[in-house]
Amino acid sequence: xxxxxxxxxxxxxxxxxxxxxxxxxxxxxxxxxxxxxxxxxxxxxxxxxxxxxxxxxxxxxxxxxxxxxxxxxxxxxxxxxxxxxxxxxxxxxxxxxxxxxxxxxxxxxxxxxxxxxxxxxxxxxxxxxxxxxxxxxxxxxxxxxxxxxxxxxxxxxxxxxxxxxxxxxxxxxxxxxxxxxxxxxxxxxxxxxxxxxxxxxxxxxxxxxxxxxxxxxxxxxxxxxxxxxxxxxxxxxxxxxxxxxxxxxxxxxxxxxxxxxxxxxxxxxxxxxxxxxxxxxxxxxxxxxxxxxxxxxxxxxxxxxxxxxxxxx
Amino acid sequence: xxxxxxxxxxxxxxxxxxxxxxxxxxxxxxxxxxxxxxxxxxxxxxxxxxxxxxxxxxxxxxxxxxxxxxxxxxxxxxxxxxxxxxxxxxxxxxxxxxxxxxxxxxxxxxxxxxxxxxxxxxxxxxxxxxxxxxxxxxxxxxxxxxxxxxxxxxxxxxxxxxxxxxxxxxxxxxxxxxxxxxxxxxxxxxxxxxxxxxxxxxxxxxxxxxxxxxxxxxxxxxxxxxxxxxxxxxxxxxxxxxxxxxxxxxxxxxxxxxxxxxxxxxxxxxxxxxxxxxxxxxxxxxxxxxxxxxxxxxxxxxxxxxxxxxxxxxxxxxxxxxxxxxxxxxxxxxxxxxxxxxxxxxxxxxxxxxxxxxxxxxxxxxxxxxxxxxxxxxxxxxxxxxxxxxxxxxxxxxxxxxxxxxxxxxxxxxxxxxxxxxxxxxxxxxxxxxxxxxxxxxxxxxxxxxxxxxxxxxxxxxxxxxxxxxxxxxxxxxxxxxxxxxxxxxxxxxxxxxxxxxxxxxxxxxxxxxxxxxxxxxxxxxxx
Ligand SMILES: Nc1ncnc2c1ncn2[C@@H]1O[C@H](COP(=O)(O)OP(=O)(O)O)[C@@H](O)[C@H]1O
Ligand SMILES: [Mg+2]
Numbered sequence: 001x002x003x004x005x006x007x008x009x010x011x012x013x014x015x016x017x018x019x020x021x022x023x024x025x026x027x028x029x030x031x032x033x034x035x036x037x038x039x040x041x042x043x044x045x046x047x048x049x050x051x052x053x054x055x056x057x058x059x060x061x062x063x064x065x066x067x068x069x070x071x072x073x074x075x076x077x078x079x080x081x082x083x084x085x086x087x088x089x090x091x092x093x094x095x096x097x098x099x100x101x102x103x104x105x106x107x108x109x110x111x112x113x114x115x116x117x118x119x120x121x122x123x124x125x126x127x128x129x130x131x132x133x134x135x136x137x138x139x140x141x142x143x144x145x146x147x148x149x150x151x152x153x154x155x156x157x158x159x160x161x162x163x164x165x166x167x168x169x170x171x172x173x174x175x176x177x178x179x180x181x182x183x184x185x186x187x188x189x190x191x192x193x194x195x196x197x198x199x200x201x202x203x204x205x206x207x208x209x210x211x212x213x214x215x216x217x218x219x220x221x222x223x224x225x226x227x228x229x230x231x232x233x234x235x236x237x238x239x240x241x242x243x244x245x246x247x248x249x250x251x252x253x254x255x256x257x258x259x260x261x262x263x264x265x266x267x268x269x270x271x272x273x274x275x276x277x278x279x280x281x282x283x284x285x286x287x288x289x290x291x292x293x294x295x296x297x298x299x300x301x302x303x304x305x306x307x308x309x310x311x312x313x
Numbered sequence: 314x315x316x317x318x319x320x321x322x323x324x325x326x327x328x329x330x331x332x333x334x335x336x337x338x339x340x341x342x343x344x345x346x347x348x349x350x351x352x353x354x355x356x357x358x359x360x361x362x363x364x365x366x367x368x369x370x371x372x373x374x375x376x377x378x379x380x381x382x383x384x385x386x387x388x389x390x391x392x393x394x395x396x397x398x399x400x401x402x403x404x405x406x407x408x409x410x411x412x413x414x415x416x417x418x419x420x421x422x423x424x425x426x427x428x429x430x431x432x433x434x435x436x437x438x439x440x441x442x443x444x445x446x447x448x449x450x451x452x453x454x455x456x457x458x459x460x461x462x463x464x465x466x467x468x469x470x471x472x473x474x475x476x477x478x479x480x481x482x483x484x485x486x487x488x489x490x491x492x493x494x495x496x497x498x499x500x501x502x503x504x505x506x507x508x509x510x511x512x513x514x515x516x517x518x519x520x521x522x523x524x525x526x527x528x529x530x531x532x533x534x535x536x537x538x539x540x541x542x543x544x545x546x547x548x549x550x551x552x553x554x555x556x557x558x559x560x561x562x563x564x565x566x567x568x569x570x571x572x573x574x575x576x577x578x579x580x581x582x583x584x585x586x587x588x589x590x591x592x593x594x595x596x597x598x599x600x601x602x603x604x605x606x607x608x609x610x611x612x613x614x615x616x617x618x619x620x621x622x623x624x625x626x627x628x629x630x631x632x633x634x635x636x637x638x639x640x641x642x643x644x645x646x647x648x649x650x651x652x653x654x655x656x657x658x659x660x661x662x663x664x665x666x667x668x669x670x671x672x673x674x675x676x677x678x679x680x681x682x683x684x685x686x687x688x689x690x691x692x693x694x695x696x697x698x699x700x701x702x703x704x705x706x707x708x709x710x711x712x713x714x715x716x717x718x719x720x721x722x723x724x725x726x727x728x729x730x731x732x733x734x735x736x737x738x739x740x741x742x743x744x745x746x747x748x749x750x751x752x753x754x755x756x757x758x759x760x761x762x763x764x765x766x767x768x769x770x771x772x773x774x775x776x777x778x779x780x781x782x783x784x785x786x787x788x789x790x791x792x793x794x795x796x797x798x799x800x801x802x803x804x805x806x807x808x809x810x811x812x813x814x815x816x817x818x819x820x821x822x823x824x825x826x827x828x829x830x831x832x833x834x835x836x837x838x839x840x841x
Pocket of ligand 2: 043044045084155156
């Protein structure tokens with residue numbers, strides 16, 4: 001499997017603050033890769049480095065195996081970008097801007113352009129100054145999706161879209177990937193990432209704290225168990241891999257490490273199991289775990305790194 | 314008007330460098346002028362000699378004033394003649410920029426919505442912008458008065474001079490507040506505001522040469538009409554105050570009837586797709602700068618026509634005053650009309666320098682607004698992107714200079730009956746093109762290497778203008794005038810052509826542009 005995007009130990013300083021502090025990111029061909037992190041984590045800075053708009057202070061970044069700074073122009077023939085804050089020339093119409101960006105990227109398919117304008121319900125005759133934030137974003141999205149570029153880099157592309165348009169966006173992106181294109185999607189909308197992305201990279205304070213497929217991340221994470229028992233659940237606490245046990249009469253609630261699940265299930269049987277609910281971690285829980293951590297300790301101690309792509313089946 | 318005071322404080326905080334820079338620049342200019350005039354024309358005899366040489370010269374009337382008090386010259390009369398119009402013009406420019414910056418231009422950012430969503434009265438932003446502008450004009454007036462008094466100029470005349478400068482400045486603040494309500498964009502408002510300023514400047518000049526009644530249509534006429542140091546007529550100041558009041562009231566009335574972020578002029582839908590022109594980077598740059606360029610073209614051409622049409626009066630004047638003609642013929646080796654035309658064309662060159670700076674800085678404003686990011690993330694190299702706007706800058710600057718010369722030549726050819734003047738004046742105007750391009754080069758150099766310091770390009774233009782306009786009165790040594798690219802431009806048609814300096818200026822401009830773009834290629838894209 002080939003890596004379309006590969007970043008190793010990227011650092012970027014703005015004055016005395018480190019925007020990136022050893023960031024790693026790998027995006028494989030043909031996948032939709034979720035790029036997650038709270039505000040100010042460094043997602044946009046990473047993307048601007050990948051676009052050759054700014055230069056990293058340390059580490060390496062490659063795009064299709066080439067240097068995004070030195071080979072910016074040739075690389076840009078193979079990608080389309082939607083910025084987080086889409087600022088458009090106020091006196092040009094949406095249609096003109098779509099054509100302009102499309103033409104610069106080597107032309108766009110007129111049928112696809114019409115179809116996308118239709119799907120996103122965009123009025124291409126309006127001047128950009130008359131568009132709302134969501135509509136400006138649609139202009140950039142239509143221009144990017146209508147291009148034939150094999151790589152899409154989307155920086156929080158749905159931040160201004162209404163739920164209806166968000167659904168249109170998700171369907172369109174899934175179509176795109178069905179054509180074999182690759183997408184890097186930076187987002188805070190976890191439900192969106194959960195629906196679209198096979199793999200995600202979670203960053204915090206300019207560092208990668210977790211990367212891998214969602215399925216693998218769930219494997220290395222804890223499952224939440226709620227059960228009703230005939231016997232006394234208090235003894236569960238002594239089992240390895242059980243955390244945060246709460247006993248409320250016959251009801252017990254706890255989290256259990258994936259590898260301890262079988263042993264714990266056996267023990268629950270011995271204790272006279274009456275009912276059982278087991279929920280795998282949601283992306284939100286995965287995400288919050290890192291930041292809950294941060295609230296407690298005020299820093300990253302041991303980043304949890306799931307098995308990398310190379311180990312993927 | 315709730316929260317006006319808080320908005321005033323916000324403006325003062327945001328402009329904590331900008332406002333003192335204007336203040337120091339204007340007052341400093343007055344200080345050196347007052348010092349120089351005090352030492353050169355301190356005696357009435359010296360002042361009489363001044364009047365004998367410059368008096369009655371229409372070229373100077375056009376660019377200085379009607380010469381109130383030339384019948385009984387004093388150093389104060391000289392001071393007014395040399396400084397008043399230019400300082401009032403500078404104060405006017407300052408007010409145009411300031412008012413637009415904090416009204417119409419500000420509305421283009423989402424900040425304005427944010428501010429308006431808080432407990433802020435509908436009129437508060439306009440009132441706050443005007444209040445700050447008024448405050449700065451008062452400060453300029455006080456500073457001008459202080460430095461002038463320090464060199465022993467009479468009190469009454471000094472107060473009249475300083476107050477008139479401040480009030481003329483503020484008058485253009487008020488007209489810009491109205492323009493800000495009418496225009497569709499901040500760029501449009503500043504264009505309209507400065508066009509009114511330029512129009513007033515030219516009309517006042519023509520009025521004083523030809524038809525004094527015209528001068529009173531402009532704030533400049535009322536300001537100079539106070540006759541500082543020449544039997545003050547204080548009521549003209551009241552006229553200016555009234556003008557400012559009417560302008561402010563109009564702006565407030567209009568602002569109450571208008572949506573935030575929109576002008577009063579209606580918005581029409583545009584094309585659903587891009588034409589061939591817009592699709593090319595240069596075409597896009599042209600499309601984005603088109604309105605500005607066309608506005609300037611009309612302005613420069615009309616100014617040329619006006620200046621050219623007055624030139625014939627110079628010849629008439631010469632017939633009336635043979636001594637003066639002899640004198641000027643001796644020093645310049647050229648006719649009075651030619652000397653005047655050379656001055657007029659040089660002025661137009663400086664004015665087009667303003668266009669060149671603004672246009673070359675378009676690269677920076679596109680970058681700061683985030684538009685550059687969209688294009689540079691496409692397969693468009695930084696060279697091509699940067700050169701696209703500069704191509705418009707270069708072609709339009711040369712075109713504007715030519716148009717100014719064409720206007721001057723057309724009018725002068727018509728009044729003098731010598732068709733050849735058309736070519737002579739157009740060529741003469743072209744001589745300042747390389748100097749204009751050097752300004753574009755300076756702006757690009759700053760853009761490439763220190764993008765946050767690009768306003769310094771305006772400081773360079775201001776410096777060159779001061780060197781140009783005040784060289785004589787300040788008795789600047791020759792080498793100082795050579796610091797300005799305009800100091801190397803031969804004063805055709807009064808002087809013979811010298812090609813070498815022009816070629817060197819052209820090469821300098823090319824080098825500055827090239828080095829600037831190299832810097833831009835090497836640096837991070839920087840948002841505002
Ligand atoms: N041009 C800049 N100058 C100074 N600091 C910057 C600049 N761009 C980004 N930063 C800082 O870098 C950090 C990462 O920002 P960013 O990548 O925009 O975050 P996000 O993950 O929300 O996109 C932030 O702390 C931000 O303040
Ligand atoms: Mg961001």
